[in-house]
Amino acid sequence: GQQLNQSPQSMFIQEGEDVSMNCTSSSIFNTWLWYKQDPGEGPVLLIALYKAGELTSNGRLTAQFGITRKDSYLNISASIPSDVGIYFCAGASGATNKLIFGTGTLLAVQP
């Protein structure tokens, strides 16, 4: 099935550092969503974006819907150990609003 290109694949950072990850597609999306998944659990929705250029924050997390509608970015400021997990972007388009997921970014935070 189709997947979005997400980078970086993994990140190993020190507590307190800022983190940036992005997601790109060859197709245009109407909605971009960012999820976090802990081991053995389902993904949890972090941020939803609905308009090109939109910038939305959720606590220390900020995400942007790219102007071209083919990309999105997630930033985490002042990382803490509980930020550890796999972050997935997801895009939706068309009437069905089926979500296509990115390849994921594994984040490890060292205290």
Add this chain to the structure above:
Amino acid sequence: GAVVSQHPSRVICKSGTSVKIECRSLDFQATTMFWYRQFPKQSLMLMATSNEGSKATYEQGVEKDKFLINHASLTLSTLTVTSAHPEDSSFYICSAPVGSTNEKLFFGSGTQLSVL
């Protein structure tokens, strides 16, 4: 956020048996639910769209006779893995959309299926 309950969380079965996984929307109604499969260290792959009161829509490459989906009510969808084989071992996750245009997906906690 909306709550989606999935059961069981883990199942181990013998090859050739069938396994049923339930997905419930606890505080909202869902005319549509989605079933995903996730292999270790990989992303989520959409298997099928479950439609209340009608047949499910399967993604390309997913065998509808192998993965039976029933969406008999507005709060319950079930996925049955029939005649399971070791290659069916995976993490199965259901989800339901919420929002004015069903743009947000909330996920269940997933079911880890291990077929011996």
